[in-house]
Amino acid sequence: MKRITIRDVSERAGVSTAAVSYVLNGREGKVSPDTILKVRRAAEELNYIPDFSARSLANNKSKLIGVVIPQTEERKQLLLQNPFYSELICGIEARLRQSGYHMILSGVDKGEGYIDTSMQRNLDGAIIMGIYQESFYEDLKKAKMPIVLIDSYVYDSHFHVVGIDDELGGYLATKHFIDNGHTNIALVTGMIRKDGVVEKRFLGYKRALKEAGLFYHPDHVFEHSVTYEYGQEAARLIVTKYPEITAVFATSDLMAMGVLQGLRDEGKEVPEHVSVIGFDDISIARMCTPPLTTIMQDTVSRGIAAAERLLLAIENGSSDHPAEPAIMPLKLIERESVRNLSMNSDPIL
Amino acid sequence: MKRITIRDVSERAGVSTAAVSYVLNGREGKVSPDTILKVRRAAEELNYIPDFSARSLANNKSKLIGVVIPQTEERKQLLLQNPFYSELICGIEARLRQSGYHMILSGVDKGEGYIDTSMQRNLDGAIIMGIYQESFYEDLKKAKMPIVLIDSYVYDSHFHVVGIDDELGGYLATKHFIDNGHTNIALVTGMIRKDGVVEKRFLGYKRALKEAGLFYHPDHVFEHSVTYEYGQEAARLIVTKYPEITAVFATSDLMAMGVLQGLRDEGKEVPEHVSVIGFDDISIARMCTPPLTTIMQDTVSRGIAAAERLLLAIENGSSDHPAEPAIMPLKLIERESVRNLSMNSDPIL
DNA sequence: AATGTCCATTTAACCGGTTAACTATATGAT
DNA sequence: ATCATATAGTTAACCGGTTAAATGGACATT
Structure with a gap:
């Protein structure tokens, strides 16, 4: 069971290996239609499969x-x-x-x-x-x-x-909260690193606040790692230390899901007590409870x-x-994790 | 910026390429300690990195x-x-x-x-x-x-x-339901194909039923594709057509999450009205609402x-x-998606 | 001194392709 | 008829390694 090489094909077709190579790589005008046919047939019959290592070695393209x-x-x-x-x-x-x-x-x-x-x-x-x-x-x-x-x-x-446009994403999420009457909006995020996406989302968050005349409160930014677990922890912190917060923007859906769970652990309902927006619209965002309002990108x-x-x-x-x-x-997808505070005057449950 | 080859290294070390190759591949007893040193140093200094294509071509190992x-x-x-x-x-x-x-x-x-x-x-x-x-x-x-x-x-x-042991997994899940007083247990699964894992899980399911003297009801097997969406659909079917069912064993957590959502869509609570067990213990199993009881494998x-x-x-x-x-x-992880019917005589909400 | 062994090292063929340069033939221009 | 040009195909070097076989030197044996 030896490997079929280009030489086998060339012999069978009665041409040189160069001709075979030209045909198989579709070199224009180097070969006659007749040769093309012969080579194609021979390659077909032998079930020839080129070796990418050899090819890579010869022409420095590895695919x-x-x-x-x-x-x-x-x-x-x-x-x-x-x-x-x-x-x-x-x-x-x-x-x-x-x-x-x-x-x-x-x-x-x-x-x-x-x-x-x-x-x-x-x-x-x-x-x-x-x-x-x-x-x-x-x-x-x-x-x-x-x-x-x-x-x-x-x-x-x-x-x-x-x-x-991460900045826009951050802006849209925050704006959506503001439009729904929220004024104390937390940001839950991974490390804000220079040139990273969350830096931009953070900027958008601040822009929306500023535009609405809201005060940017550094204590309301919870920054650590992009994990479900940190989302959970941040939620606990929010409930226990910052009860004024009614809305949480998490810069990834995974964290948002953690926030959901953390809030629940602390006996808070979403969106009745606290509203949440995520980012990415990963497939499970629509599967969680409640389905997550999020910034959708078609990943x-x-x-x-x-x-x-x-x-x-x-x-x-x-x-x-x-x-x-x-x-x-990019766009904001409205699901069920955000409550409208301004219009809805139902008492909190 | 040409590539550093084994030849460059051999020249620098003042030996043949074969010697370099032997040293770098750790051929026992082929080279003197002195040569090893020279080659190592030269390779180091030149920052030599071997080309896997060439290597693959020569010794038919691609890594x-x-x-x-x-x-x-x-x-x-x-x-x-x-x-x-x-x-x-x-x-x-x-x-x-x-x-x-x-x-x-x-x-x-x-x-x-x-x-x-x-x-x-x-x-x-x-x-x-x-x-x-x-x-x-x-x-x-x-x-x-x-x-x-x-x-x-x-x-x-x-x-x-x-x-x-997929059969055991199916058995454990079903047994757990039975131990908790359930007798009408549905199976929600992808296509049951010969030699597939779900076939075995299905067998385990049947074994547990039989062992408990329960009747195996083919109508209670919902078989289609391994997707969240089908889980959802199966749940709807269960609620509307088979209200006698109080427990659903889904052969993958993804489907189980769909079931959760489908039940919720139909106004049923988990585990109050219907209990659910999944399979795999993917990371989001513990993140959903309620956290999913499932068969854990350390994937x-x-x-x-x-x-x-x-x-x-x-x-x-x-x-x-x-x-x-x-x-x-393999083991069953108890979370919060299964209700004990036998002991708990609370009226259904 | 001649021969055999061992060891370290080198030589060179080889892996399976690509492609520049070359050859041979046909075609066209003068 | 001669030369230039285009076309089709071949030759052989090359890519960067590996490795069987050959080489050569040191040492031991007879």
Whole structure:
């Protein structure tokens, strides 16, 4: 059961290996229709499947894309428990496969060592989700391959960006609370890092407050990690220490779900006592109790868009001058986790 | 910025490329300590990173593992919305990376064409999650690489299996209902396919019923697709057509969450009116309302175990005679979605 | 001194493709 | 008839490693 090589095909077709290679790669005007036919037939009959390693070695194209997601520091595992990443990956994988590319999925925490992977595998490009320390981006630049960033605002001429208007998202959520008569609005969020998405959402939050003439209260910002558990903890804090708060904007649905649970643990009803808005509209947002009002981004489409962008850059060989950031649409989805305080004068249960 | 090759290292160290290769691959007794030192230093100084394509071409080892998960037929996207797969992948990725392997994640529906991927990339092995049509397994056998199956019972001498005792899981869930005084217990499940996991869970369900002297009622089995939406639909059916049912065993947490929502849509409370048990203990099982009683399997560990098993098979070159199936532990986690009918004589709200 | 062994090292073929450069033939222009 | 050009196909070097076989030197044996 030896492997069928291009030589086998060339012999069977009665031509040189070069001819076979030209036919199989669709080189224009290098081969006659007759030869094309012979080669196609021979390849078909032998069920020839090219070896990507050999191909990669010869022409320095691996058809391999690195996909990076954050990982937990302690357990060295992918942060895939946040469905946000899963959904992105669905989109990315589907689009890549469609063009004959494959995806190598890796977790990264500090970003050290990823450059090795990229070199070893001769990656044609990479999609980086999440935000990392500066040095990682420096390494990525050295890699000299097209790179698409999702969820970080490192606007550098080396990087393509497929983002959303996070500032607007933060604004819309906060505004929605204000429109519903809320004035004490908490923000529950992961670490606010420079160039990260939550920084922008935070900015939008502040803008909405300011625009409405509301006071920005730093104590009402609960900042830690993007986990269900922290959402829960923040909710407890809110109930016990800041009872004036009637609305919580969580910068990810996962945290929002934690907030929901935390409030419940403390005997508060949503939205009767406290209203909650999330971010992302991951699929479980509509499944929780009550269904979560959230800022929707079409995550799967965003994954597809990121892959598309990357493929384009690869095929153009334009790793240098990326187009300007693609900004995907965004909107607030009203479900049942927000109560209208102004109109509804029902007494609290 | 040319690539550093083994030749560069050999020149710098003043030895042949063969010597470098031997040192870097730790060939015993082929090189003197002196040479080892020189090579190590040179490689270090040049920051040499080997090219896996070249290596793969030369020794037919790619250090690449194929990881396959089902995909939706319509949209050609990975079934990653079920966190069960995400969690497995977390475990797999972590373990593979630890040993210098990388993972190519692909979606597959009918299984056609995957064999091509495997050939093109010279995969060293594969981990297959989910269940597929017969022909896919036939293809896999031809691939002549170690393969680990998760979630299918194709006990063939070609395949390694890292499973759980699904029959027991089904039994435990059903038994728990019975112990709590339930006698009309519905089963909500994806398609019951031969050699699939749900077939076994179904068997466990029937065994528990029989053991308790309860009548197995085929109408109480709701079988369709493993989705939140179907769980919801099944719940509606149950409430409207089979009001005698007081307990629902869903064979995946995702479906169980749909059931929860469907019951709520119909104005039923869980567990006051209807009790629910899920399967898998995905992370959101404890996050939903009420927290879901479920059959816990440590999914991440199972991913790790699968990877471990595969690596072992690869390193032994033993693609032929797999050890017997590894069966991971299982237990019922009691949360708040089951009501005890027998002891608790509170009137229904 | 000749021969055999061992050890460390090198040589060079090989993996399976791609592609620049070359050859051979046909076509067209002068 | 001669030369230039275009077209179709081939040759062989090359990508960056691995590894069987050959080499060469040191040492021991007869």
